[in-house]
Amino acid sequence: MTDVLIVGSGPTGLTLACDLALRGITVRVLDGRCGPHRESRGKGLVPSSLEVFARLGAAERMAAVGIRGVILRKYFDGAHINDTPTGDGLLIGQFQVEEALRELLAGLGVPIEYQAQVVGITQDATGVTAELADGRSVRAGYAAGCDGGRSSVRKLLGIPFEGRTEATETMVIGDVRAPGLSRDHWHQWFSSDGGGMLLCPIPATDIFQLQASPELGENGEPLPPSLEGFQRLFDRHARVPGIRLADPTWLAAWRVNVRMAARMREGRVFLAGDAAHVHPIAGGLGMNTGVQDAAALGRTLAAALTDPAADGVLDAYEAERLPAAAHVLADTVGRHERVLAAVREPGRGTEAGLA
Structure with a gap:
């Protein structure tokens, strides 16, 4: 039986898969899509994420592609006003982050199983069974829903996604x-x-x-x-x-979506990344928060698999990451408001959301 089933192969799911596979834990990665995307989406990594990827051995791959020290060139009514240097993060497209992680994961002998849509989840005292749309079933000791804001895993578990969604696209x-x-x-x-x-x-x-x-x-x-x-x-x-x-x-x-799962664990199944929380994009914290979720969940699952009898070890993940998610939601709402106000002033731009 597989140790951990991971649903979703975005940055969160791939980070978790690499983390666990490097620890010698068996994983399967399922994704309902037909294959990888090539969309820029989240496009920046903060130092804490780069630290995670350095530990996994993927940071050099990403640094070879990305750019540090990007200059924000600000214009107002068509006129160039000023330039502002960014901080110490790495500009890189999300698909490029995923490519580096897939390359690492392939070297560890773990493929991504595409066209594998999870339509049912049951669990018992020894594991989790995921039912797929094509009639197959997959058995694992634990499962992680890393399948985005519209998470099928979260919905199948019946976990509320609490918060608000603005009615109009902005x-x-x-x-x-x-x-x-x-x-x-x-x-x-x-x-x-x-x-x-x-x-x-x-x-x-x-x-x-x-x-x-x-x-x-x-x-x-x-x-x-x-x-x-x-x-x-x-x-x-x-x-x-x-x-x-x-x-x-x-x-x-x-x-604008500001939502958080009411809980990040249901028995042997966990939520991470956008499946557990979504928030304004100001500050570029979406992909990065998912990476931190994956790192924390990797530690938790490794501890549980090493000592299944340890009391409370599975509670550590939610205890750490649920308050962190709540903080990120509140923080990014404030960042978003600062950016909206700043761009009305000549020479100011998205850097207002970085502080």
């Missing part, structure tokens, strides 16, 4: 090319009439991650993201002639 996001635009800066354009656009160069690629306030239709509702809409927003806020956005490989709309 941002459109995507990965695009912008031939002719400098890749030496994270461009941040804001306008006095409200709104703005950010284009962040994803290292070792020719793509930028685009973030912008959405276009509004005739009814005042946000329009769905599209390349044509991105171009109109760029022309409105950046006012840089001759730049044509191209080749969108990711188009999405984002709204």
